[in-house]
Amino acid sequence: MFFLCSQFNRCITSQLIKWFSNFREFYYIQMEKFARQAIVDGVNDVKGLSVARDCELFRALNVHYNKANDFQVPERFLEVAEITLQEFFTAIFLAKDSDPSWKKAIYKVICKLDSDIPQEFKSSNYL
């Protein structure tokens, strides 16, 4: 819809889906990693977990998705990231990760929080 100059056949589209799927996987891997680290660090309350622009988790994500700081990360992203981190923390804290499919419940919550494409990306002269 937003890249009218490109032809999207089946292969290109599936590759694109794969690409974004990898992006999402990286996101969740980081979330689990930092949630586990928080537990190791002795955090025992989700209220102690936040995601701000100057925190380690945000930096890890930003380096991956927005290395050159081409755009300003939407505030909503931080909110959802924080919710995700807390979801992982709570699940691990309650030892729910013993269930092989423990992440599915988290995915179901977080995928509903997906945001629409930022308006600036829809601009034809964005590139």
Added chain:
DNA sequence: AGAGCCCCTG
């Protein structure tokens, strides 16, 4: 059957 996503791997 095919799309989409997850998981694991290289």
Added chain:
DNA sequence: CAGGGGCTCT
């Protein structure tokens, strides 16, 4: 990132 197996849903 890409590949490929597996599962869900249409």
